[in-house]
Amino acid sequence: MANIKEIAKLAGVSIATVSRVLNQHPYVREDKRAAVLEAVEKLNYSQNMNAVHLVKGKTSMIAVVLPYVNHPYFGGITDGIANASLACNYKLILCQTDYRAEEEQKVLDMLRMKQVDGIVFCSKTMTWDEIEPYTVYGPIIACENAGDRAVSSVFIDHYGSFKLGMDYLIAKGHRKIGYFIGRGDSYINMNRKRAYMDALQAIGEEPYAEWQFERIFDFERGVEVVRRLLAMKNRPTAILGSGDHPAAAIVAEARKHGIRVPEDLAVIGSDNHPIAEVLGITTIELSMYDVGKNAFEILFERMNDKSLPSMRKELTYRLIERSTV
Numbered sequence: 001m002a003n004i005k006e007i008a009k010l011a012g013v014s015i016a017t018v019s020r021v022l023n024q025h026p027y028v029r030e031d032k033r034a035a036v037l038e039a040v041e042k043l044n045y046s047q048n049m050n051a052v053h054l055v056k057g058k059t060s061m062i063a064v065v066l067p068y069v070n071h072p073y074f075g076g077i078t079d080g081i082a083n084a085s086l087a088c089n090y091k092l093i094l095c096q097t098d099y100r101a102e103e104e105q106k107v108l109d110m111l112r113m114k115q116v117d118g119i120v121f122c123s124k125t126m127t128w129d130e131i132e133p134y135t136v137y138g139p140i141i142a143c144e145n146a147g148d149r150a151v152s153s154v155f156i157d158h159y160g161s162f163k164l165g166m167d168y169l170i171a172k173g174h175r176k177i178g179y180f181i182g183r184g185d186s187y188i189n190m191n192r193k194r195a196y197m198d199a200l201q202a203i204g205e206e207p208y209a210e211w212q213f214e215r216i217f218d219f220e221r222g223v224e225v226v227r228r229l230l231a232m233k234n235r236p237t238a239i240l241g242s243g244d245h246p247a248a249a250i251v252a253e254a255r256k257h258g259i260r261v262p263e264d265l266a267v268i269g270s271d272n273h274p275i276a277e278v279l280g281i282t283t284i285e286l287s288m289y290d291v292g293k294n295a296f297e298i299l300f301e302r303m304n305d306k307s308l309p310s311m312r313k314e315l316t317y318r319l320i321e322r323s324t325v
Helices: 004-011 015-022 030-042 049-056 072-087 101-112 128-136 158-171 187-202 219-230 244-256 274-278 288-304
Strands: 061-066 091-096 118-121 140-142 152-156 177-180 238-241 266-270 282-286 312-315 317-320
Touching: 004 015, 004 030, 015 030, 061 072, 061 101, 061 288, 072 091, 072 288, 091 101, 101 118, 101 128, 118 288, 128 140, 140 288, 152 288, 158 177, 158 187, 158 238, 158 266, 158 282, 158 317, 177 187, 177 219, 177 244, 219 244, 238 244, 244 266, 244 274, 288 312
Parallel strands: 061 091, 061 118, 118 140, 140 152, 152 312, 177 238, 238 266, 266 282
Antiparallel strands: 282 317
16 A cells, blocks of 8 residues: 555655645645645545544544434434534534443443544433543533533433423412333433422322333334323323424324313423424423534533543523423
């Protein structure tokens, strides 16, 4: 395979000039740049990117760890990361884990082996005690509150946002309230469940196990919620959940079976995805795009200045009233 000495000889320039052209240095005469690029093409030269990364001390790539690439919640975060990273000439490696700890460990090993410059954890199974030691190899940021650690975090108060939804339903006269969430043992959803329990306790209501739906990630699972409700003699009058797509499925399926929304069943989703606006679903707006955008910006600062400490940034949320409550 050709090397830069051969390129320099064929182009009639110095090795330093070849190096500047290959590394896209701006201060090279156009005739010399053209000669080098012509020589590169003739010799079918390709750079050893591992060597380039070693010389530069960076890969200009980050790993984005997420359980599912096709979930709207994580899609919003990824969209924010992707747009912010594009502006900084960084590439993303999407690492789908299906919430398997061994897959998350592989990504941490990529950071340790300098295959990426940093990691964004959209969600994870491993504990922060297991993840935090890897910050010595490069910055890591979480899209949830990681607490006072070497791991930075951008987050929304999911306890507060879920409590806002519960308080709104209670103010509308509801006492028989259910919920739907994703993975029940995740940090975010444990906070949502705590908000649900606290709100019921405040009005003297006992939680009803049948009205608590977990692992409701998508439209199909939302349909399943309604089918389970139809089998119940004692149904909730309202349901609050962790996503607009399952909420949309609940609204559509409920109406298909003669359950009036909001008269028989009030529904609140979350995230404020376009489907919620189209169907008039009351929702709690959580800008996951902004979470992703801020996550990359904080990570980028720390990839370029390793002396910066970790930081925590909390973003806001709001209730958007529409026609399903």
